[in-house]
Amino acid sequence: MSTAAKVESILICAALFVWIFGVGFGLKGLFEYAGAKGDSGSPPAKWPASTVIDAPRDLPVIVMIAHPQCPCTRASLSELAKIMSGRQSKVRAYVLFLKPKDFPDAWTKTDLWTTAGSIPGVTVLRDFEGHEAAKFNVSTSGHTLLYDGNGDLVFSGGITGARGHAGDNQGVDLILCSIDHVNGGTRYTPVFGCPVTSSSKK
Numbered sequence: 146m147s148t149a150a151k152v153e154s155i156l157i158c159a160a161l162f163v164w165i166f167g168v169g170f171g172l173k174g175l176f177e178y179a180g181a182k183g184d185s186g187s188p189p190a191k192w193p194a195s196t197v198i199d200a201p202r203d204l205p206v207i208v209m210i211a212h213p214q215c216p217c218t219r220a221s222l223s224e225l226a227k228i229m230s231g232r233q234s235k236v237r238a239y240v241l242f243l244k245p246k247d248f249p250d251a252w253t254k255t256d257l258w259t260t261a262g263s264i265p266g267v268t269v270l271r272d273f274e275g276h277e278a279a280k281f282n283v284s285t286s287g288h289t290l291l292y293d294g295n296g297d298l299v300f301s302g303g304i305t306g307a308r309g310h311a312g313d314n315q316g317v318d319l320i321l322c323s324i325d326h327v328n329g330g331t332r333y334t335p336v337f338g339c340p341v342t343s344s345s346k347k
Contacts, residue, residue, distance in 0.1 A: 245274060
C-alpha cells in the first residue's frame with residue numbers, strides 16, 4: 146500500500162470515529178432530554194376555590210395544564226384523546242393553555258390548541274398569566290390532574306412515559322382505573338414537559 150493510500154485510510158478511519166462519537170453523544174443528549182422530569186408540583190388534595198372550571202359534581206374532572214408552544218405536549222394530548230375515547234359521559238376534561246399578558250391570541254391558539262379542541266369531551270380554555278396553573282400548584286406542561294366527583298384529588302402527574310413520547314404508560318392506566326372506580330387513593334407519576342411560566346418569550 147502506498148503512503149498516500151495509508152494516509153487516506155487513516156483519515157477515513159479518523160472521520161468514521163469522529164462521526165460515531167458525534168452520533169453517540171447526540172443520542173446520549175436526546176435520551177437525557179427525553180427522560181428529564183418536570184416539576185411535579187403539589188396540587189391541592191381538594192378542588193381549589195375560584196377556578197374558571199366548575200367544581201366536580203358527581204362526574205370526575207380531568208385538568209391538563211399546557212404550554213401552547215411546548216412540542217412535548219403533543220404526545221400528552223394524544224394520550225388524553227385515548228382517555229376520552231368513548232368516555233364523554235363518564236368524565237369532564239379541560240385543557241388550560243397559558244396566555245401571558247400582552248401576548249397575542251395567536252401565540253396561545255397554536256395547532257396544540259386546535260388539537261385539544263378536537264378531542265371529544267374536552268373544553269379548551271386560556272390560562273391568563275398562569276393563574277389557574279398556580280391555583281392547582283403545577284408548573285409543567287402536560288401535567289394532568291384527576292379529581293373525583295367529590296372534588297378529591299385521585300391522580301396527579303404525566304400521561305406520557307417520556308418527553309414527547311406517546312404510548313402505553315402508567316399515568317393513562319391509573320386515570321382509566323380511577324374513572325372506572327377500580328383505583329383507590331391518590332396516585333402520582335412523573336410529568337415530562339416544558340415549564341409553564343408567564344414570562345415566555347414571544
